[in-house]
Amino acid sequence: MKLKIGVIFGGKSVEHEVSIISAIQAINNIDKDKYNIVPIYISKEKELYTGKNLLKIENYKDLQEIKKVSKAVTLCKINNEFCLLSLTGLRKVVDKIDVAFPIVHGAGVEDGSLAGYLDTIGVPYVGSRVLGSALGQDKVILKYVLKANDIPVTDFVWFYDSEYLVSKDTYLKQIKEMGYPVVVKPASLGSSVGITYVKDEDSIDKAIEEAFEYDRKILVEKAVDNLVEVNCSVLGNYHHQEVSILEEVISSSDILTYQDKYIGHRKMKGPSKGMVNTDRRIPANIDECLQKEIKDLSILTFKALNLSGVCRIDYLIDSKKNKVYVNEPNIIPGSLSFYLWEPIGKKYQELLDDLIKQAIDEYKISNKKVSHFQTNILENFEGTKGIKK
Ligand SMILES: Nc1ncnc2c1ncn2[C@@H]1O[C@H](COP(=O)(O)OP(=O)(O)O)[C@@H](O)[C@H]1O
Ligand SMILES: [Mg+2]
Incomplete structure (x- = not known):
């Protein structure tokens, strides 16, 4: 059946x-x-x-x-x-x-x-469990987990709205010490909503206030210069991972905006891919050494974050210094990033088949682990006096 x-x-x-x-x-x-x-x-x-x-x-x-x-x-x-x-x-x-x-x-x-x-x-x-899914959602927690695993992320300062209200000067000083330009982000949004690229301290306060309209927690990241953005998809689970071909995404301004991602600059042709209307280059136009570094980092990130299924890990690269930073994981990427697998011989149908098989295998494995006890400690329960002190 x-x-x-x-x-x-x-x-x-x-x-x-x-x-x-x-x-x-x-x-x-x-x-x-x-x-x-x-x-x-x-x-x-x-x-x-x-x-x-x-x-x-x-x-x-x-x-x-x-x-x-x-x-x-x-x-x-x-x-x-x-x-x-x-x-x-x-x-x-x-x-x-x-x-x-x-x-x-x-x-x-x-x-x-x-x-x-x-x-x-x-x-x-199919896909990541609760922990892996949640870790990617808070950009601050995400950075701490990646840093702890020696995975490169940009420098950052973070705070809650109430903290900023009472210690604004302290945070502005920390941001200045980190150095402009910076990127201000709500901690848990996506699609570039509430994100501002800030060139100098004149406009930082406005950008922070704007980010607070979306979230109580925000982070201010050191901006990556000479920016090239590259994405890599990973398929697998904790003991087996495969990596895709790399794509380069092209933005029309300092950052990849909501407009770049969904509204686009070019007419949509054929089936939509990933961020529906993003301009992209497949394979990414970067040297082999950097490609290898990104693929290796993708596997490390996938494992560090407890991911499974198919995800897409996004990178920020300083193309002059050849320095790579992990930006964020997308645990259920747009279009399941099928278009990064087809060029290396895995048809979309096969990718979906792999994902379903993996879900069934993982379910069987986790069902073999002890998750509850057959005994019922409430069987002879006689009110609170029975509770162990
Ligand atoms: N540190 C940074 N330096 C330069 N550009 C950045 C930096 N962080 C983010 N950006 C730009 O902003 C875009 C959106 O940021 P991102 O963290 O990916 O947020 P979202 O979760 O909304 O996609 C990125 O795709 C990139 O173009
Ligand atoms: Mg992003």
Whole structure:
């Protein structure tokens, strides 16, 4: 019997629509001889829907209408099976899944929230667990973990809004000592939202205030000069990793903006890739030595952050000094970064197949570990006097 793959996408995130594109691409490429697809769409209102109307990209032109022609459900475990239970009309099981395949982007879903939900009900799923997903979400914690593993990251200063309010001069002094230009970022956003490139101290305060509109925690990073941005995808888990070809992404200004990523400068041709409209060069135009360094760092980063599935690790390079810094991991990259695997001979269908197989293998392995005790210490419980002091 064919395995049922529940592709979960959408969610309340600034990358909602990008997730729909990534999910439909994946659905179109999954081997239908081996798998049956069950689409599970999370609306911007955080409701779950399923149904065949969710399989076509043209049905998403009106995000309210798509909900009306789909079935509102919840994903739960009933009699050891993972069921989509109808929330309207009769409470019946609309569909079942064997493996979940999250293709979500952004905070509130990709940050470990969805992984946590799937872990709680125990469904096998593709991709990183809670820890790996969450680590990439806070740019400050991420840098500390990478530094502890001797992985190069840019210098930075970080603080909360309340700290900045009372010790502004101290932080501005620290930033000055680190040296301008700097890049101001909200700690846990994505898609370049709230990020400003600051050339000198005249405009730092304004940039920090802007970042605080999005997050209570921000970081100010030393800007990388002569910037070249390169990305590398990694596929695997803690004991086996493969690396892809490298891509170079090209921005129109000091930093790669939301405009560069999603709105773009060129007309969209053919299937969308990764950051939907980014200008890119594949393979990246960098020397072999640097390519090797980035590929090695990608494996180290993947392992240090407890990642699994397919991810994309983004780099900032000072092209004059040939100095490489890890910028951030994307634990569920746009388009699952399939376009970085095809040039080295792994078709999209094969990539998806690898990911599903890996999810099943990891589920089997983790089920062999002791996760609970058969005994029930509450069996003879007689009120609080029984509690061990
Ligand atoms: N330290 C830096 N020096 C120079 N440019 C940077 C630096 N950090 C970020 N950028 C630019 O800003 C963009 C967005 O920053 P990033 O940390 O990747 O945030 P996001 O999570 O929003 O993608 C990067 O793609 C790059 O163009
Ligand atoms: Mg980025």
